[in-house]
Amino acid sequence: MHDLVAELYPICRSITGNGVRQTLGILERHIPVATFEVPSGTSVYDWTVPKEWNIRDAYVKSSRGERVIDFHECNLHVLNYSTPVRAKLTLEELRPHLFSAPEHPAWIPYRTSYYKEAWGFCLSQDQLSRLDEDEYEVCIDSELTDGHLTYGECFLPGETADEILVSCHVCHPSLCNDNLSGISVAVFLAKELLTRERRYSYRFLFIPGTIGAIAWLARNEAAAARIRHGLVLTCVGDAGGFHYKKSRRGDAEIDRAVAHVLRHQNDPYEIQEFSPYGYDERQFCSPGFDLPVGCLMRSVWGQFPQYHTSADDLSFVLPAALAASLHTCLDVVDVLEHNRTYRNTNPYCEPALGRRGLYRTTGGPGIGDENLARLWVLNLADGRHTLLDIADRAGMNFMLIHRVASELTEHGLLQDAAARGAPVS
Ligand SMILES: [Zn+2]
Numbered sequence: 001m002h003d004l005v006a007e008l009y010p011i012c013r014s015i016t017g018n019g020v021r022q023t024l025g026i027l028e029r030h031i032p033v034a035t036f037e038v039p040s041g042t043s044v045y046d047w048t049v050p051k052e053w054n055i056r057d058a059y060v061k062s063s064r065g066e067r068v069i070d071f072h073e074c075n076l077h078v079l080n081y082s083t084p085v086r087a088k089l090t091l092e093e094l095r096p097h098l099f100s101a102p103e104h105p106a107w108i109p110y111r112t113s114y115y116k117e118a119w120g121f122c123l124s125q126d127q128l129s130r131l132d133e134d135e136y137e138v139c140i141d142s143e144l145t146d147g148h149l150t151y152g153e154c155f156l157p158g159e160t161a162d163e164i165l166v167s168c169h170v171c172h173p174s175l176c177n178d179n180l181s182g183i184s185v186a187v188f189l190a191k192e193l194l195t196r197e198r199r200y201s202y203r204f205l206f207i208p209g210t211i212g213a214i215a216w217l218a219r220n221e222a223a224a225a226r227i228r229h230g231l232v233l234t235c236v237g238d239a240g241g242f243h244y245k246k247s248r249r250g251d252a253e254i255d256r257a258v259a260h261v262l263r264h265q266n267d268p269y270e271i272q273e274f275s276p277y278g279y280d281e282r283q284f285c286s287p288g289f290d291l292p293v294g295c296l297m298r299s300v301w302g303q304f305p306q307y308h309t310s311a312d313d314l315s316f317v318l319p320a321a322l323a324a325s326l327h328t329c330l331d332v333v334d335v336l337e338h339n340r341t342y343r344n345t346n347p348y349c350e351p352a353l354g355r356r357g358l359y360r361t362t363g364g365p366g367i368g369d370e371n372l373a374r375l376w377v378l379n380l381a382d383g384r385h386t387l388l389d390i391a392d393r394a395g396m397n398f399m400l401i402h403r404v405a406s407e408l409t410e411h412g413l414l415q416d417a418a419a420r421g422a423p424v425s
Helices: 002-008 018-027 091-097 125-129 176-194 211-219 221-225 253-263 319-338 368-380 387-394 398-410
Strands: 034-039 052-061 067-070 085-090 135-145 148-156 163-169 201-207 227-233 242-245 269-272 293-297 341-344 382-386 414-416
Touching (some): 002 018, 034 211, 085 091, 148 176, 176 227, 176 319, 201 211, 227 253, 253 319, 319 398, 341 368, 368 387, 368 398, 382 387
Parallel strands (some): 163 201, 227 293
Antiparallel strands (some): 034 148, 052 135, 085 135, 242 293
16 A cells, blocks of 8 residues: 555646546556546536646746756645746745745645636745745746546445445645545555455545535436445544544444444544535535545644645655554444344344353353343344444444354344334334
C-alpha cells in the first residue's frame, strides 16, 4: 500500500485533468476500474462541471535565470487550477500571488482556486524570505479548456444488488495522508474483496472532491438508492488513532458496525457526530439522499499540522498504519456481511446444549466466552435483534457471536428470521 502511495505521489492531480486519468490508470493495474468522463459545462444539481485544467510547467525565475520557485521540484508550488500567465514582475507585484505558511517556515502550503480564476505560487516561508528585490520572470504553462471531469468506479457484484459504497477523493496532488492513503486502502480493500464471496455488491468511487461526488450522484441516482452502507476513506495512513465520523442518520448500521469494530480493537479511537462539513460524506448525506455513509479517518483533517502542506509526504504515511486501516475496513465489512437476524427455534426455556456438544466446560470458574455467546444468541434471537445488536448487548466481539450463530444454525437451533418473515411475538 505504501508503494502505491509512493507511485501516485509525484502526479499533479486536480479536480479535472490528466493527473486524475494517470492516477486511475495506475489503479487499474490492481483492480478493475471503469473511467467516466463528464464534459465541462454539464449541470449537476446546483453545480456546473468546470473547465479542465492541465499544467506542463511553472516557475519564477530571477534575473540571473535561476528558477527560485519550480513546479517540477514540487507540484504544490503552483496554486492548483492557476490560469496561465507569462509576465515580468517586481517582487512587490509578485507578492499578492505568493502563499506561504509562516507557522511552519520550511513547509510549502497546498492551495487551490477552483471556482475563481486566479494564479499563484505556494512556497515555504524560508524560501519567501530569501527572495530579493528583482525583476522576476513568471510562467505558468497551464490551460483551462472545455474538457472533462474524470472519475473512476470499481464495481464488484455480490449475491444481492444492495450496495456498500467506498469513496475517496483523487484530486489532491503530492499529498499522502490526504488522500493517497484513502485511495491505497480502498484499492487493497477492493483487491481483497475480489477474492471473497460477497453478499453485498461493492462500489468503489475514485472521484474528485465535492464536484466529483456531486457529478456522480447526479448521474447515478438509481445506484445511490441501492447503497445500504458507505464509508468515505481519508487520512488513513498516519500514526494517529482512528476517528469515525457518523453518518447524518447517526444510528445507521454502518455507524454501529464501525463503532463496534473500533471498540473491540485495543487502540484509542474517537467517534464523532455528523457535521455538514468535511469530505464527500457531505454530499452523500445531503438531505435529498441521506445515505448511511460515514467517514473513517486516523488523524482528523485540518487538525494535524502537516495537513495540506508539503509535510504530508511519504514519511508521514506509515505502512503499519495503512495495514491497520485496511484490517479495520475488512472487520467492518465482516460485520456488515454477516449481520443477520435469527429466530430461536426452541424459545421455551434453554435448549439442552450439552446433549448437542454445544456446552463445553473446562472445569474452571465461569462458563467461558463461547458458551456465554451461545446463551446470548439463543436468548436474543427473537427475530428482532440482529447479530450486531446481540454482540453489543453482550459486550462481545461480533465475529464470536457470528461464529456461534452459524454453529447453532447448523444444529437447527436458529433460523434466519428473514427466511421466515414475521418475528416471533
Ligand atoms: Zn484535502
